[in-house]
Amino acid sequence: MTISAAAIERQISTDIDACNTLLELLSNEQEALKNRDPEALSQVIEAKISPLTHLEQSARQRADWTRSSEAGADSETWQKILDDVNSEKLQQDWLTLKELLKSCRHRNEVNGKLLIKNQQIFGRLLNIMRGQSTAPSLYSAKGSATAAGTSFKMGEA
Numbered sequence: 001m002t003i004s005a006a007a008i009e010r011q012i013s014t015d016i017d018a019c020n021t022l023l024e025l026l027s028n029e030q031e032a033l034k035n036r037d038p039e040a041l042s043q044v045i046e047a048k049i050s051p052l053t054h055l056e057q058s059a060r061q062r063a064d065w066t067r068s069s070e071a072g073a074d075s076e077t078w079q080k081i082l083d084d085v086n087s088e089k090l091q092q093d094w095l096t097l098k099e100l101l102k103s104c105r106h107r108n109e110v111n112g113k114l115l116i117k118n119q120q121i122f123g124r125l126l127n128i129m130r131g132q133s134t135a136p137s138l139y140s141a142k143g144s145a146t147a148a149g150t151s152f153k154m155g156e157a
Helices: 005-034 038-068 075-085 088-130
Strands: none
Touching: 005 038, 005 075, 005 088, 038 075, 075 088
């Protein structure tokens, strides 16, 4: 199966656009997480579906293209396909796309950490409201962990 240079260029170009959109949405998501704005967060999550779906479909298409070549399906095969096209712009666009994907992955990891931190904070607040101990574990003179103090319900405090 011969893959046209135009098809590859078109796919990489639309992937770059999708990554740029996703980076902007991830930035908006980070702000919504920092501001603890569930409505904005919900809107961002909904908006992320389209670029993520596009990137997933493109990855599948690239995998299909590499599988259809004689060399097999791996990153070296994809690089050979790009080399065979012999286009400097295409090579540069591919490198740009790879960097954008790394940026998306990094920003998503940061947002995941923010989300975990928010969940921990809300969990502690719920425990306080329920009257459950939220005191940290302390160490005894022997070095073993012990529960600290007693707790009171919000109404009893």
